[in-house]
Structures are given as C-alpha cells and as structure tokens.
Amino acid sequence: MGPSKSTVMALTRELAPLSLDAWAEACGKSLGAGGRLVALFGRAEGEEIVVTAVLQSPGTGLGVLRSRAPRGARYPSLTARFTSAQMPERELWEQTGLVPDGHPWLKPVRFEGDRQQRMDEYPFFCVRGHDVHEVGVGPIHASVIEPGHFRFMCHGERVAHLEIQLGYQHRGVEAMLLRRPPLALTTTIESIAGDSSIAYAWGYCAAVEALAGLQLRPEVDLVRGVALELERIAMHLVALTGLATDIAFLQGGATYGRLRTAIINATQRVCGNRFGRGWLRPGGVRHALDETLRGDLLQTLEAFGKDFLEVNELMLAARSVQSRFQGTGTVSTQAAMDIGLVGLAARASGVPVDARWDLPGRLYSDHRIDTFTESAGDCWARMRLRMREIEESLRWVNRVVATPELELSSHALERFGPLYPDTLCVTVREGFRGPVVQALETGADGRLLHYKVQDSSLFNWFGLAQAVRENEISDFPICNKSFDLSYCGNDL
Amino acid sequence: MLKSIKVRASQGSQFIPDPRQANPAGYRGKPVIADRPCDSRCTSCQTVCPTRAIELDPARIDLGRCVLCGDCEPACPANKLTFDNDFKTAATERDALVVAAARPSIDPMKVSTALKQRFGRSLKLRSVSAGGCNACELEVNALTNVNLDIGRYGIDIVASPRHADGLVLTGPISRNMAQALQLCWDGMPDPKLVIAVGACAISGSPFEDGRALDRHFLERFKPSLYVPGCPAHPLTFISGVLDLLGIES
Numbered sequence: 001m002g003p004s005k006s007t008v009m010a011l012t013r014e015l016a017p018l019s020l021d022a023w024a025e026a027c028g029k030s031l032g033a034g035g036r037l038v039a040l041f042g043r044a045e046g047e048e049i050v051v052t053a054v055l056q057s058p059g060t061g062l063g064v065l066r067s068r069a070p071r072g073a074r075y076p077s078l079t080a081r082f083t084s085a086q087m088p089e090r091e092l093w094e095q096t097g098l099v100p101d102g103h104p105w106l107k108p109v110r111f112e113g114d115r116q117q118r119m120d121e122y123p124f125f126c127v128r129g130h131d132v133h134e135v136g137v138g139p140i141h142a143s144v145i146e147p148g149h150f151r152f153m154c155h156g157e158r159v160a161h162l163e164i165q166l167g168y169q170h171r172g173v174e175a176m177l178l179r180r181p182p183l184a185l186t187t188t189i190e191s192i193a194g195d196s197s198i199a200y201a202w203g204y205c206a207a208v209e210a211l212a213g214l215q216l217r218p219e220v221d222l223v224r225g226v227a228l229e230l231e232r233i234a235m236h237l238v239a240l241t242g243l244a245t246d247i248a249f250l251q252g253g254a255t256y257g258r259l260r261t262a263i264i265n266a267t268q269r270v271c272g273n274r275f276g277r278g279w280l281r282p283g284g285v286r287h288a289l290d291e292t293l294r295g296d297l298l299q300t301l302e303a304f305g306k307d308f309l310e311v312n313e314l315m316l317a318a319r320s321v322q323s324r325f326q327g328t329g330t331v332s333t334q335a336a337m338d339i340g341l342v343g344l345a346a347r348a349s350g351v352p353v354d355a356r357w358d359l360p361g362r363l364y365s366d367h368r369i370d371t372f373t374e375s376a377g378d379c380w381a382r383m384r385l386r387m388r389e390i391e392e393s394l395r396w397v398n399r400v401v402a403t404p405e406l407e408l409s410s411h412a413l414e415r416f417g418p419l420y421p422d423t424l425c426v427t428v429r430e431g432f433r434g435p436v437v438q439a440l441e442t443g444a445d446g447r448l449l450h451y452k453v454q455d456s457s458l459f460n461w462f463g464l465a466q467a468v469r470e471n472e473i474s475d476f477p478i479c480n481k482s483f484d485l486s487y488c489g490n491d492l
Numbered sequence: 493m494l495k496s497i498k499v500r501a502s503q504g505s506q507f508i509p510d511p512r513q514a515n516p517a518g519y520r521g522k523p524v525i526a527d528r529p530c531d532s533r534c535t536s537c538q539t540v541c542p543t544r545a546i547e548l549d550p551a552r553i554d555l556g557r558c559v560l561c562g563d564c565e566p567a568c569p570a571n572k573l574t575f576d577n578d579f580k581t582a583a584t585e586r587d588a589l590v591v592a593a594a595r596p597s598i599d600p601m602k603v604s605t606a607l608k609q610r611f612g613r614s615l616k617l618r619s620v621s622a623g624g625c626n627a628c629e630l631e632v633n634a635l636t637n638v639n640l641d642i643g644r645y646g647i648d649i650v651a652s653p654r655h656a657d658g659l660v661l662t663g664p665i666s667r668n669m670a671q672a673l674q675l676c677w678d679g680m681p682d683p684k685l686v687i688a689v690g691a692c693a694i695s696g697s698p699f700e701d702g703r704a705l706d707r708h709f710l711e712r713f714k715p716s717l718y719v720p721g722c723p724a725h726p727l728t729f730i731s732g733v734l735d736l737l738g739i740e741s
Contacts, residue, residue: 110668116704117668168666168672169669172704173702175702176699180542186561187543188699191559194625254637257639258638261506268516268518268519271518272562273520286566
C-alpha cells in the first residue's frame with residue numbers, strides 16, 4: 001500500500017447505502033475511534049436525500065459512508081457526542097432538511113436557498129444578567145475585508161461569548177458548478193475563495209483528472225506544489241501584515257506588506273496573475289517553469305528570505321508585540337480537538353494535522369515538506385507558526401526549483417476523455433488556512449450530479465469564537481487576524 | 493533599536509514613483525485582438541470563455557465581464573487573441589470597457605471637472621465587499637501599502653461611511669448583502685460616488701449563474717468609475733482614479 005492519498009475515488013454503486021440510523025452509528029464509531037469528519041453533504045434524488053460522510057481514520061486515509069433517507073428524516077445527532085460535527089451537521093440540515101435530533105445549536109450556516117435575505121432572523125444566543133451587554137459588529141467592518149456579523153455578549157470588558165453569523169457572501173457557488181460542463185469550471189473554482197485560488201484549482205483539477213483516469217507526470221504536481229507554497233507564503237504575509245498593523249507595529253506592517261508584493265509579483269511573472277489565476281488547468285499547468293522563470297524565482301526568494309528573517313527577528317523581539325499576542329485568544333489543545341479545528345489554527349494549538357503530511361500521496365512522499373505545531377494556541381502561536389511555515393515553504397520551493405534534474409518546463413495539457421460514470425471523487429488540498437475539500441459525483445452519463453465544496457473555515461470560525469472568550473473586545477481584531485479565516489469560503 | 497535600523501536599511505525605498513508609468517511584468521491585463529480575418533463560423537473563443545465576455549463579427553471583448561483568465565488565447569486557431577500588460581483599462585462608462593481590433597485600447601479618460609473640484613485634493617473611500625472573493629479586497633488593501641501608497645494623492649480608505657466621499661464596491665452583490673450595502677450607501681453624506689471594482693462588481697459575470705445575486709443597487713446608482721480585472725489590479729485602480737480626478741502623478 002502506498003502513502004495515503006489526497007485524492008480518493010469510489011464507484012457509487014459499491015457504496016452500499018446504510019439506513020440513516022446505522023449510518024449515524026457508523027460515523028459515531030469512526031469518530032469515537034479517533035477519526036475525523038472531513039466532509040458531510042447530501043443531495044436530493046427524487047423524494048430521497050443521498051447523504052455522504054467522508055471520514056479520515058488514523059493511519060488508513062479517507063473513507064466514505066453513505067446513506068439514503070426520505071426528505072425531512074431525522075437521525076440522532078453526532079454533535080451531542082462529538083462537538084466537532086456541529087458545523088457539518090448544521091450545513092447538512094440547511095442544505096437538505098435532514099434533522100440531527102438533539103443538536104444543541106441548530107442554526108443556519110449561510111442563509112442559502114429559501115433563507116436568502118432573511119439574515120435578520122438569525123437566532124442569536126442570549127446572555128442575560130445584571131450589567132450584561134451586547135455589541136454588534138458588521139456585516140461591514142472598519143477595514144477592507146469581507147462581510148460577516150459578530151455579536152459579542154459581554155460583562156463589562158470581558159467577552160463571555162461571541163457569536164458569528166455568516167452568509168452575507170453567499171453566491172450560490174455549488175449550484176452554479178453544476179450548470180457548466182465539468183471541465184470548464186476552473187475560473188469559477190479560482191474565485192470561490194479568491195485568496196486560495198491555487199488550493200481550490202488544484203483540488204478541482206486533481207478530481208476531474210482522476211475521474212477521467214488521467215495519470216499526470218509527477219513534474220506537473222511539482223509545479224502545482226510550487227504554486228501552492230507561493231500562495232501560502234503570500235497569504236501568511238497578509239496575516240502578518242494585519243497583525244503588525246492592528247497593534248500599530250508599523251515597521252512590521254510596512255515590511256511584510258512590501259515582502260508580499262515581491263512574492264505575488266513573482267507569481268504574476270510566472271502565470272500573469274498575482275493570485276495565481278490561470279496557472280492551473282485540468283490536465284496540467286498552463287504556465288510551466290522554464291530556466292528563466294526558475295532563475296527569477298530563486299533570485300526573488302533569496303532576496304525575500306533574508307529580509308523576511310530580519311523583520312521576524314525584530315517582531316519577535318519587540319516587547320510590545322509579545323505583550324499584545326502572548327496569552328491572547330487562547331484555544332487549548334483539548335478545545336481544539338473537541339471543536340475539530342483544522343489547518344493552521346489546529347497546529348497552533350498543538351494538534352498535528354496537515355494534509356501534506358497525513359495524506360501525502362506521491363508528491364509529498366517524494367518531496368517531504370515539514371509541518372510544525374505550536375503548543376500555546378494563542379495569537380502569538382498563530383503568528384509564530386505562520387513565520388515558520390513561510391520559512392519551510394521557502395526551503396521547499398527552493399529545493400524543487402533549484403534541482404536541475406526536475407523537468408518543470410513542459411507545457412502541453414493532457415487531453416481528456418469522458419469522465420467515469422457513477423463515481424465519487426474526493427480531493428483534499430492543504431491551503432494556507434487548512435484543508436480545502438472538494439467532492440465531485442458523476443451520474444450515469446458522466447455529468448456532475450453533485451459538487452461539494454468545503455473550506456477549512458467552516459470548522460475554524462467556531463475556534464475564533466472560543467478564542468475570544470474571556471478576552472476583551474479590543475483584542476478581537478488581533479484574534480480575528482491571527483485566524484485569518486475565509487468568509488466567502490464559508491458562505492460559498 | 494539596531495534591529496529596527498537594520499530592517500529599515502533593508503527596506504530601502506519601495507514606492508512606485510509614478511504608478512501611471514509602472515510596467516507590471518507578466519501581467520495578463522488587456523486582451524489584444526489582432527486585426528486579421530478568422531473563420532467566420534468558428535466560435536472557439538466564445539465557447540471557452542467562462543463569462544460570455546466575447547462577441548464576434550467583429551471579435552470584441554468586454555472587460556466588464558472578462559476575468560482575464562487567458563483561456564481564449566490558446567483556443568483561437570487563428571492566433572488572433574493575446575494579452576498584454578496594459579493596466580490602464582478603467583473607464584467612466586460601461587460601454588467603454590469593450591476592446592476590439594479597431595479599438596485596441598480603452599480611451600483615455602476625460603477629467604471630470606465637477607469631481608475634480610470636489611474630490612481632487614481629498615477623496616475618502618469606504619470599501620464594501622458584497623460577495624467579493626477577497627482577491628479584489630486584497631488588491632484594494634494593497635493601494636495603501638508602501639509600494640502604491642495612494643495616500644500621497646490625498647486618497648484614503650476610511651472606516652466609517654459617514655467619513656466617506658466614495659463607495660468602493662467589490663463582489664457581484666449577493667442577495668444576503670444587498671441590504672447592508674444600501675444601508676452603507678444611505679449613511680454616506682452627499683455628494684458621493686460609486687467605484688465598481690472587478691468584473692464581479694461591474695457585471696456580476698463570474699457569478700451571475702449562481703442565482704443568489706441582487707444587483708438592483710447598480711440600477712439605482714451608476715458608478716462614476718469602472719475598474720475591471722479579476723481581481724482588479726491596484727495599478728488599474730490608482731491610474732483610473734487619478735485620471736478621473738485629474739491628479740498629477
């Protein structure tokens with residue numbers, strides 16, 4: 001058996017559907033044995049809902065459990081025993097109407113479908129008591145960011161609870177992906193969460209390639225890997241810039257800002273776009289790395305690396321930075337596991353999860369990339385981890401680009417045949433926030449029956465809510481920036 | 493202190509002296525349609541275009557819909573379509589965003605005397621993302637970094653609509669955001685203007701099939717400036733605003 005793959009496929013007729021209760025029990029058993037609920041989704045088929053749970057068990061990679069149930073059916077909620085299931089179960093309920101009995105927090109995730117424009121009906125949790133007050137912020141925020149509503153329930157300066165209401169960004173992406181031919185979706189995919197264009201495009205390309213039975217040359221994955229790490233560097237720098245600016249550490253803000261410019265301009269020189277759009281396409285990459293571009297990248301990264309380490313040293317040594325970030329917005333390791341944090345936020349709380357490590361496939365088995373954890377789970381840990389991850393991304397990209405034996409300059413996209421009929425394909429790619437999960441199911445004619453998209457933010461927004469508890473509202477901006485989650489990735 | 497000086501020395505001078513004269517290497521910014529015939533029955537470019545930005549006979553591309561993906565370039569058997577790094581594509585009229593062989597560049601903008609008089613020395617902008625994917629938002633943010641430093645022209649991004657002269661709209665305007673957008677606009681004092689940034693805001697095109705948009709806002713309030721792109725390049729934004737207000741760079 002090879003390394004666990006980040007792309008798995010199954011023939012849908014071989015996925016014997018369980019009854020809803022048996023399915024819930026099987027899911028519970030997997031979660032009880034240390035498994036993780038990677039994705040949960042359903043689609044309507046006549047009067048029935050076809051439900052799919054993607055689970056990742058320790059050591060065995062991704063697995064799929066399927067059920068069929070009449071519309072409006074009920075099942076015993078997983079959340080009652082495993083808090084980490086709370087968001088996926090809410091999403092399943094909102095999208096399909098299946099009711100998780102005993103779910104303690106059954107509220108809309110993004111106000112889609114018939115609930116559009118009914119944002120003011122959100123059932124906020126209410127804290128009552130003498131001197132308790134609420135502060136509502138958003139959907140439009142002070143800076144240039146995406147919209148979302150935050151409601152703080154406070155006692156004096158102390159935040160007892162933060163409730164996050166999202167959905168403002170809902171564009172109906174999943175439904176839209178079914179209206180176009182399955183191979184013509186890249187530009188839409190690249191704009192689902194536009195700061196993670198590469199992670200999304202790669203997961204999508206890998207899925208349709210697997211569904212068409214294409215075997216790509218390993219070098220294609222290397223170029224895609226380089227693209228993904230450049231995206232990670234650039235986006236971690238956005239968070240570092242924001243963190244520095246939010247505490248008025250202006251030299252940090254100015255320096256991280258211009259360092260990001262260097263990286264995204266290098267990406268633009270490769271593929272024409274600062275966010276990597278147009279770089280990846282089904283069947284390969286539209287822009288390969290020839291000798292000139294490789295030299296250009298190495299030069300850019302070398303200049304970048306030196307200045308980056310220098311400003312990190314300045315930032316980490318500054319007592320004003322330490323005093324603002326250390327001990328602020330803490331999520332303990334236990335809490336992170338309980339609520340099912342993923343990606344960078346999980347690693348910063350000491351939970352070692354990273355798809356590049358857990359589901360390495362051929363690419364990351366042949367070209368290892370280190371992944372790190374921090375133990376404190378506070379804003380400092382999330383900042384420090386971003387710095388360390390950028391350093392590792394630099395090392396990895398340097399190693400790949402500077403190895404002349406690796407042929408990265410081929411151009412032609414592989415030709416596609418029809419997609420396999422009746423097949424489910426799930427891909428996981430570790431974007432800069434965490435895993436981007438995409439599940440595509442084809443019908444009897446090879447057309448897409450379902451396209452499920454899941455950003456790591458769906459799991460991690462609740463982590464931000466936990467982090468803010470017992471802090472002051474004034475610490476919220478740095479907590480928010482330290483998580484740097486996606487609104488549109490959540491809202492779809 | 494020494495660390496700080498070291499970082500400052502490495503920083504050097506990062507600002508782009510004249511954004512209008514910048515040369516963004518590699519940027520796929522504006523379609524170039526070659527002035528040569530192609531098979532009149534061929535629709536390859538139209539077929540691959542994800543946003544229905546291309547019209548034929550004669551071939552023309554609407555930058556208000558184009559996401560600059562470049563997919564049409566290899567699709568054209570006559571090699572008629574390429575892209576160059578011209579970023580000066582902003583316009584004051586929606587119709588002016590169309591390029592063709594006979595009209596290869598976006599017309600230079602006419603300075604608006606009225607807007608120049610009001611905002612030429614100080615323009616405060618409030619950004620609203622209404623379904624934006626965070627790419628245009630990051631590019632609007634980049635306007636204030638040390639490279640572009642839009643503040644040197646008296647242009648700032650402000651936190652409150654009450655302080656704003658202009659609304660920078662990004663995103664296709666999701667239905668769930670339509671009300672908040674209107675409230676923000678209502679909260680801005682007159683005189684005020686709208687700047688539509690990115691293909692989503694200008695036409696909704698990448699997401700119009702999603703059926704979750706409500707674009708009535710733009711029927712009521714016509715933008716004074718359209719800044720195309722996916723995302724809109726900050727140089728397109730900055731040169732567009734400077735041209736509109738007749739600000740020297």
